Amino acid sequence: MTRPYGDTLIVMPALNEEGSVADVIAEVRQKLPGIGVLVVDDGSTDATAAVVERAGAMVLRLPYNLGVGGAMRAGFKFALARGYRNVVQVDADGQHDPGDVPALLDALATNDLVMGARFAGVGEYKARGPRRWAMVLLAKTLSGLAHTTLTDTTSGFRASGPRAVALFAEHYPAEYLGDTVESLVIAARSGCRIAQVPVAMRARTTGVPSTNPVKSAFYLGRAMLALLVSLMRPRLQLSTEAVPV
Numbered sequence: 001m002t003r004p005y006g007d008t009l010i011v012m013p014a015l016n017e018e019g020s021v022a023d024v025i026a027e028v029r030q031k032l033p034g035i036g037v038l039v040v041d042d043g044s045t046d047a048t049a050a051v052v053e054r055a056g057a058m059v060l061r062l063p064y065n066l067g068v069g070g071a072m073r074a075g076f077k078f079a080l081a082r083g084y085r086n087v088v089q090v091d092a093d094g095q096h097d098p099g100d101v102p103a104l105l106d107a108l109a110t111n112d113l114v115m116g117a118r119f120a121g122v123g124e125y126k127a128r129g130p131r132r133w134a135m136v137l138l139a140k141t142l143s144g145l146a147h148t149t150l151t152d153t154t155s156g157f158r159a160s161g162p163r164a165v166a167l168f169a170e171h172y173p174a175e176y177l178g179d180t181v182e183s184l185v186i187a188a189r190s191g192c193r194i195a196q197v198p199v200a201m202r203a204r205t206t207g208v209p210s211t212n213p214v215k216s217a218f219y220l221g222r223a224m225l226a227l228l229v230s231l232m233r234p235r236l237q238l239s240t241e242a243v244p245v
Contacts, residue, residue, distance in 0.1 A: 005035035008105060009084040011075035012039045013068045014092035018046045021092045022055040028090065031098045038078055039092065040071040048092075068156065069174035069183075076160070076169040087168075088159045096157045100199045104159035112164040112192035113184075115150060116157030116199035138181060146188040150196055154180040157199060164192055171236055189235045 010028055014021055021039060028037055037057040041049045043065035052059040060074055072089060079087045086108060090096045100116055107114040135154060143150045156179070160168060167190055173182040187194060 005032050005105075007084060008032075008086040008088060009036040009038055009075075009079045009082070010088050010090050010098075010101075011072060011079070012037070012090050012092040013042055013071035013075070014039050014044065014048050014052070015042045015065060016044045016046045016048060017092040018044075018048045018051045020094050021048060022051050024090070024092055024094050024098075025052065025055040025057045027094075028098045032101055035101075036082075036084060038075055040075050042066055042068075042071040067174055067179070069172055069179035072179055073168065073172035073174065076165055076172055079165055080169045085162045085165070086159060087165050089156055091156060095202050097200065097202060100157070100197070101159070103197045103199075104157075107195050107197050108159055108161040110193065111195040112161045113187050113194045114159045115152060115155050115194070115196040116159075117150070117152035117196040118155060118199065118201045142181070142184050142188065145185065146194040148194055148196075150184075150194070152196065153184055155199075156180065167192070167236065185231060186236060 010032070012021065012024065025037055025039070028035065039048070039052040039057055039059050041052070041059055041061045043062050049059050049061050060078055062071065062074065066074075075089075076087055086105060088101055088104060090098065090101075096116065104114045104116060135152070138153045139151050142153045154177070164187060167187065168183065171186055173179065173186065175182065184194065
């Protein structure tokens with residue numbers, strides 16, 4: 001039996017997600033038969049790794065918390081070493097619908113990096129206040145840099161093709177917002193073709209969102225700083241060496 005998604009690896013960064021990760025793994029397998037599933041346990045202090053192992057997915061344990069960017073770089077390195085062509089980042093808290101993954105993968109036929117966009121006409125997700133202002137400014141700036149329309153540059157739901165996987169395995173940023181803002185800058189300035197497809201964001205299945213007015217104001221300032229720093233860094237040369245074929 002041919003595995004329709006055998007060349008694709010789902011990477012889930014997870015920090016203390018023992019309450020949701022097993023259900024997410026089960027939904028991924030139900031909707032995407034044959035796909036690889038790797039959970040990067042980002043220094044969890046709960047039973048996340050044990051839950052993942054019982055659910056039958058692969059788990060990569062980090063000795064301490066590196067943040068989403070560090071966890072994803074480890075995931076990209078794992079994918080490259082194991083011969084996967086594509087990597088799809090999916091949250092371990094249930095907010096991303098695995099049913100949207102085929103649309104992201106279809107768009108990889110002509111692109112290197114595909115964003116799952118929350119503000120592209122699907123779903124009811126909204127951001128308000130300073131957080132929304134930052135998102136709008138980032139979207140306009142990065143759309144110009146990528147030469148395409150991007151409405152949700154901070155989305156963590158994204159698919160990377162072979163060229164982007166090779167690039168991110170070496171250069172995926174680990175700083176705050178680096179996994180979203182700076183990674184897009186790196187991809188665009190390295191010549192990656194970037195696109196987006198509309199997706200709907202779901203409510204968290206466990207935990208409590210950390211957003212409040214004060215944190216949103218900090219988000220605005222830190223998002224602008226992350227963009228400035230990423231634009232000041234030297235360009236990287238996109239290489240296709242060691243890309244799976």
